[in-house]
Amino acid sequence: MTHQDFATGAPTRCALGLGSNLGDPIANLHEAVRRLEETSGITLVGRSSNYRTPPWGPVPQDDFVNICVVIDTTMSPQALLKRCLEIENELGRVRDVRWGPRVIDVDVLIYGMETIAEPDLEVPHPRMGERAFVLIPLAEIWPDAPLADGRTAAAALETCPDQEGVVLIEE
Ligand code: X6L
Ligand code: MG
Ligand code: MG
Numbered sequence: 560m561t562h563q564d565f566a567t568g569a570p571t572r573c574a575l576g577l578g579s580n581l582g583d584p585i586a587n588l589h590e591a592v593r594r595l596e597e598t599s600g601i602t603l604v605g606r607s608s609n610y611r612t613p614p615w616g617p618v619p620q621d622d623f624v625n626i627c628v629v630i631d632t633t634m635s636p637q638a639l640l641k642r643c644l645e646i647e648n649e650l651g652r653v654r655d656v657r658w659g660p661r662v663i664d665v666d667v668l669i670y671g672m673e674t675i676a677e678p679d680l681e682v683p684h685p686r687m688g689e690r691a692f693v694l695i696p697l698a699e700i701w702p703d704a705p706l707a708d709g710r711t712a713a714a715a716l717e718t719c720p721d722q723e724g725v726v727l728i729e730e
Contacts (some may be wrong), residue, residue: 570602570631574669574704575643576684576693577626578612581662584624585609585728587650591663592628594646601642605629607696609728613721615690616658624728627668627696629704636670640680643667668693669704683707688715691722 575595579587588609596603607627614620632639643665650663668684675682687693688706694716697704702713716722 568633570633571671573630573632574697575628576666576668578623578664580621580623581660587663588626591646591665598642600632600634602631604631605700607699610696611726611728612692613724618659620660625692625696629701636675640667691719691725694719695725
């Protein structure tokens, strides 16, 4: 996968991580996925189950519901990021407390085999290999997803801490 693919129109396989812990998280995730699917230049390839996950990071807050989706896209990495942030805004995300509660979060985790290190976009996401709330839903739908350290999502999950906190939400 090279930088030319999005210019030539060949789609790139990507993984996005989504999370919500305000309002009706499952409804928020459903609406975000619907908007991704309706985006010109994005084809939804897979969607994980919903998982209830304990909050990670320095801010005490309610549990999250997290999912991952796999898409094929003809958008550039920056255009994809912009669309993800636009969907966050459309669903009413307010950025007040850093790492605090959010209506919806849509992160670009993987963009083909590309490594991107820009101030607003680091891909593959540098910390996803240690986060069970990312790896468990991702490995469900794309076990061979390529992480930054060369491991796959499924391999990283073998050493990932705190997996017992991540609970599948039955339909
Ligand atoms: C020290 C400093 C240790 C910062 C950890 C960890 C910061 C995770 C941010 C950290 C630190 C994050 C979600 C979440 C957040 C989510 C669940 C983040 C961003 N987002 N917890 N916490 N799901 N379960 O989507 O990941 S804030
Ligand atoms: Mg996030
Ligand atoms: Mg984010």
